[in-house]
Amino acid sequence: KAGVTQTPRYLIKTRGQQVTLSCSPISGHRSVSWYQQTPGQGLQFLFEYFSETQRNKGNFPGRFSGRQFSNSRSEMNVSTLELGDSALYLCASSWTGGAYEQYFGPGTRLTVT
Amino acid sequence: QQQVKQSPQSLIVQKGGISIINCAYENTAFDYFPWYQQFPGKGPALLIAIRPDVSEKKEGRFTISFNKSAKQFSLHIMDSQPGDSATYFCAANPNNAGNMLTFGGGTRLMVKP
Numbered sequence: 001k002a003g004v005t006q007t008p009r010y011l012i013k014t015r016g017q018q019v020t021l022s023c024s025p026i027s028g029h030r031s032v033s034w035y036q037q038t039p040g041q042g043l044q045f046l047f048e049y050f051s052e053t054q055r056n057k058g059n060f061p062g063r064f065s066g067r068q069f070s071n072s073r074s075e076m077n078v079s080t081l082e083l084g085d086s087a088l089y090l091c092a093s094s095w096t097g098g099a100y101e102q103y104f105g106p107g108t109r110l111t112v113t
Numbered sequence: 114q115q116q117v118k119q120s121p122q123s124l125i126v127q128k129g130g131i132s133i134i135n136c137a138y139e140n141t142a143f144d145y146f147p148w149y150q151q152f153p154g155k156g157p158a159l160l161i162a163i164r165p166d167v168s169e170k171k172e173g174r175f176t177i178s179f180n181k182s183a184k185q186f187s188l189h190i191m192d193s194q195p196g197d198s199a200t201y202f203c204a205a206n207p208n209n210a211g212n213m214l215t216f217g218g219g220t221r222l223m224v225k226p
Binding site for chain 1: 145147149154155156157158159162202204210211212213214215216217218219
């Protein structure tokens with residue numbers, strides 16, 4: 001089975017712009033979660049989608065949003081980018097929507113200048 | 114609020130030695146505890162995971178020890194190899210809350226040949 005894929009792998013944006021990141025889960029997985037990884041804050045949970053519905057949301061501002069499509073692919077959007085949004089954004093997929101093994105993709109490295 | 118505390122931040126072990134990484138948690142609702150291994154430029158890879166109904170789980174050279182009363186769990190890497198040099202993260206997921214991992218701060222392991 002192919003693993004979790006994320007596109008693009010690298011992205012450079014300017015402050016104030018918006019960005020959309022994409023994630024394709026492992027075939028058959030219905031849960032997709034997003035995490036932000038930075039040197040200062042470590043790995044932090046953003047949100048989880050299961051069957052096209054947001055199940056959980058982490059402690060991030062409303063500028064961070066996401067959605068999931070009927071084929072389980074997911075996108076996350078960050079509007080009005082700030083310098084502090086520079087991070088590795090990781091997507092993880094899981095078979096179910098509850099406390100099960102999550103498999104991570106390689107991430108999208110976002111740099112905000 | 115850091116709900117999962119991981120130590121040490123860095124660890125140097127000789128080839129063939131035992132690497133031990135410890136984590137402590139506060140939230141008693143956590144009931145799934147995975148460990149992830151991350152190499153530079155890659156997403157975290159699931160190593161091994163445990164649930165509170167067992168005190169130990171072993172997979173190859175990797176063992177998780179779990180102490181529910183102390184709210185602590187640890188990863189032991191037996192016969193450590195230079196290829197094990199990576200950053201290791203413990204994590205915890207609450208029961209009946211979907212997939213929303215809380216990660217420890219990470220441990221950078223270096224195994225010297």
